Amino acid sequence: MIFLQDVNDWKNEIIERGKTFVENVKSSRQKAVQVGERFITDGATILTHGYSRTVKTLLLKAAQKKKFKVIVTEGRPECLGYRYAEELSLHEIPVTIILDSAVGRIMERVDFVIVGAENVTENGGVINKLGTYPLALTAVAAHKPVYGIVESFKFARLYPLRQDDLPPSQDETVNFSSVPPNKNTATKDLVKFFNPLFDFTPPSYIQLLFTDLGVLTPSAVSDELIKLCPN
Template sequence: METVTIRPPNVPLRDTISSKFDIYAAYQRILKNEEISTPLAAILALTELIENSDAGTMFELVKALNDGAAELRGRTTNPISLNAGCELFIAFVTLSTHNSTTFSSLKQELVRQGQNYAAEALTYRKKIAELAVGFIKDGSVILTHSYSRVVMQTLLLAHERKRISVFVTEARPRGLGIKTAEALTAAGVPSTVILDSAVAYVMEKVDFVLVGSEAVVESGGLINAVGSSQIAIIARAANKPFYALAESCKFHRLFPLSQYDLPTHNSNILSFSRPSQSKLSMPVTTPAVEFPKPIKELTDNELLNGSHKITQEQISKNNPDVDYTRPDLISLVFSDVGSLTPEGVSQYLVGMFSGSE
């Protein structure tokens, strides 16, 4: 491989990406294929960036990849899965040994290997499904949350081989549990949609919980559709196993300590709106010796009109899309690299990003 050239810090780098290439447009185009997950779309977009890059050294190429990843993150409201794919591909470029004799052939090899990895990763769901089905007993009652392609493939495979019944949460605010229930019903799987608030009510009927993932983080915890964390807490209280399914391309070097450490959290989430001053505020000047006057009671018409009306859109904007499930609440993570404990995920990630995997 060509010797890596490091430029002095005072020498500006030239633009190493063709001005005609829009990595975000490439990413959105790739995502139109429903079989391709977010991290794989990010990897394929980065391979296209390499094809369109004018970089002449490894230093310039890595900078172009990091700039491209930053642009994708900046234009995506939930960059967690995307980050996992970008990190994985950039780590492969920088940590792996490459045997190309010229830098041009190196770039071609990186593109080819990125595309081959994405094609292979499309088979991971089947591999995970085969692994997870071995843990599903005949006659199992399963609780799942929201919609996950790998969970769907696992449930459909289990239905072919065993008798199963599935409770599916509604999964607000996006309501993707409805999509899961419709697909299961169409395939002949007995399924029932339950309210998110009915999880504790139904848990006694459940044998285990099975969820997908947006990312599995370095602590061994899980980032998934909001509501996953409270389901895991209820499952632990009821002594029911909580299983997560995740392709290894969703393993993410992130170490959140709480919900508020997630990249998706911002000041608008769960914020308090100020009541209307004209109808709900206390009088500004109240004699110290008198008790404040009671807040005016609003009529039904006043509650339903004007700024007092609360819409589902407002609720959705004020609430998170994903949450973090602690590793101590997770029984096992089924992945294409095996069935792992949360501690095993941590060890795998350390090895993967140190170049030893």
């Protein structure tokens, strides 16, 4: 009976910790949104990439008081840009969907780029959906600011120096047999698809990070990590 009681106590503790974590996630997201909201101005044209709940929350919150336009990339291979656009349009936010490869063509119409992040690395770089890096390259070349919005629990003690330093994902390769056969493709066994889910955007391409800790420059992330994880 004592053993069963211990198991129940552990179970309840795990459940409570899970609830606390979920509450902290929601709280962190709302704080980051409050920080980023003031950077959205009336009449702005905003370009975003990747289906980020935090970016979406920011845009919906800002739309309650301001009028602006959003450009959303298609987001292949998952094509989440369509879902993103639909959800924003339901809140009467004007949205344009573009091909991922059209960012250079559209960039001169954009005021700034904002993306979410799967992780922010120790040097302030951003790991995010595939296509974020070339988007940031294009924005910087066009002298457009690139902002990230992210909760501090996504800060990670990772220090990639190049794209291949990222851990591989299970979806990086697609078997050729999953593609409809083409009678003109005689060498199909030699053809492979490279389809990673994420890429790494170096900190030099990110102007500011909107976080629950406030507005941070990428270089400030390392200091915040030391505070969050002193050991």
